Amino acid sequence: MTAYLSRRLGLPRRQRDPLPGFGLGLGLTLFWLGTLVLLPLLALVSRPWQEGLHRGLLAFAHAAHDGRILSALWVSFGSAVLAALFDLVPGVLIAWALVRSDIPGRRIIDMLVELPFALPTAVVGITMATLYGPTGWFGAPLARLGVHIAYSRTGIVLALMFIGLPFIVRTVAPVLRNLPADVEEAAAILGASRAQVLLRIVLPALHPALVTAFGMAFARGIGEYGSVIFIAGNQPFHTEIAPLLVVIRLQEYDTTGATLIGFVLVAVSLLSLAGISLVRRRLSRGVG
Amino acid sequence: MSRIVYALVIYLLVTVMIVLPPLLVVVMALSHGLGAAIESLADPDALSAIRLTVIITVLTVCINTVFGVMAAWTLTHFRFPGRNLLVVLVELPLSVSPVVGGLIWLLVFGTQGWWGAALERWGYPVMFAPPGILLATLFVTFPYVTRTLMPMLAHNGRAAEEAAVLLGASLWQVLWHVTLPGARLALVSGMLLATARAMGEFGAVSVVSGHIPGLTETMPLHIETLYNGYQTVAAFTMATLLALMAMIVVLVRSLIERRLDRTEPSI
């Protein structure tokens, strides 16, 4: 309010604003952001142009026609989208169980949901590969049925689903809890079936939260490295993810190539997130 | 009836999707008995990895908390041109691949990067040494504190702070006695989230570490080294320890969040 007034009156804000610390706070924020985020990202953005604009453009053009880079980006992007989508159903079911149901053991489930967040990603990768590999707890029976999960794109999606699940549950649960129960009750009294209540009332109200949750799981998934490389198979054109290609380029002493892919990866995930937040804004407006 | 089915579905989902992978870790760790597991932790390289992880985590969380609080304070209590851009930039590291989060530091401090050669000549190598690991961890955990704190500060508003200033409180007194107590639980929750992430980070750290046992290996990296050295029990024991440490952190966090839900209006 004061800030608004002072701006309307054209007064210098700091004379009018009773709160101290704007200059200091902004200074510290800019310093922190500048050294830890902007400086290294600037190195990433500027590296491709180091040998002149022309060479940089050429490198990008080359990358745009490099089938291996394109398919690695596609594998990362596609798997992240699928994993985030597939996580929505179990995520919502578990979130519902946590805040709306009275099934026994809710509090334990509530803590277990955090497990994927607590395990280091490399350990997740090794255990998933062991579980779903041809001799694993799940892998062996599935292999007898002719289903192979590890070392395929299915394996990548599965690893990303494990990583992404807490994001869905943690985003959806608070919204579910705050959803006024009386609307549902009213609908039920008016004769709506449970399915109708869910589809017509609960789900639409959840839409913005679902989109946010999807976005968070997706953002985590598209860049994920540690948990994926052990179960992916890592075959060029097939199961090679973009972050692995960054690492491979580095090991081939091709820093510029690695930077290029890293740059595109960041750009793709930022664009997708911008798109997602656009969708969410539209949805929340629609819901009111 | 349908309630039972629903409960069973939930139990099955949670077991298959969430519980089994960590359970396998514990089973592997204990495959040669508890004694062998504990013994494997006494190895000097294992101890050094634990120490490095603790040091890096503590430093990371301290640095990102101090700056994160100031950023949340500035971004919620003041309106200024470019504010929205700053909010976006603070969240940026969340959408950057961990591998890229390591690579970018290589571009600045690697021997082939901007300043690496000069720093090395003066005798302060950054990459493939603990400072590089610290930088990579700082980057990946950057947004957590600010992100959790901002909605809480915005919700609390600035009236109490303004009153405190009118009564003659300094900036530090306001922060310490008014702002933070009002958002204490959100702050701790953000710090714990950053702690869990910092302890378990693999991708970013693996790019800048050099994997030198006893020197630049954090717990997640040492787990990989052990596993590749056929020391399955030791690898999974360390993984269990790391998961336990992270679980405690996460447990504290969810307890706090439950209190947060009860004592403070939800955000």
Add this chain to the structure above:
Amino acid sequence: MALRPVRAWAATGLLNVSYDPTRELYQDIDRSFSAAWARQHVGAPVQIRTSHGGSGAQARSVLEGAPADIVTLGLAYDIDILAQNGLLAPDWQKRLPHNSTPFTSTIVFLVRKGNPKNIHDWPDLIRDDVQVITPNPKTSGGARWNYLAAWGWALRQPGGTPDKARDYLKTLFAHVPVLDTGARGATNSFVQRGLGDVLLAWEDEALLATRDIGPDKFDIVVPPLTILAEPPVAVVDRNVKAHGTAEIAQAYVEYLFSEEGQKIGGKHYFRPVNPTILAAFHDRFATTDTFDIASLGGWGTVQKQHFADGGIFDSIYTK
């Protein structure tokens, strides 16, 4: 203090940056070398650390600043890269006997016990029912030896041409379900996770797996023709100068060629270059025909032709 151990230990420590399958070897060497060094020199015992990973990845970290005093990598090309960037003299390979290669090895097939798929030679690898495990040649030194062993074999077949060899490799890699980034990762896929029917591996890695990991689970098949793998060692001049470790680093690499060092190598299934000691271990190393990297044109040529961006390896993965 805690953040700057690199300098603190530089005076009394030694860092050996090595490749994947040498974990057990250098653990042993480090121990016996520091004991030998302590016998000859009074003072604080020397602490040796060894870091392991894919050969290319390890060379890259030294190139970017990892403080290695010694590099013991999977192939000469990875050390050449360091020389090109001024970390050591261009003629590094002439500074020690046997082209700076204390132990050689070769590429063999590791199969499941009893050889159920009946694999004996390179053509068996591309049968429809066979799955092959080998790491990614772009990141693993061992994988490059595997690849070149197959290439050299195909070239030497009656009517063998580079085109036919390329076709063979293309078919071979179509049988590879997982490309790990390092040799040890590939061994783990085959040994621990039960993946594939045959693992292309360093002889030392295969012997270690059969004798120490699962004696009753695997058999070794030595193909009639394979490559002679020569993983070299070198002192990193620029780093030892900065650390003041030139003397001890030199002693360390020379120790590898000493009788004691050679024996430890043989014990860990590496072929000692010292003929007398090799003879003492003759029962564990099968005799077979080999060709060396020089016969394929040397690493400079091979790297450009096969593994550079757009080289033959890239082309076998393009549809």
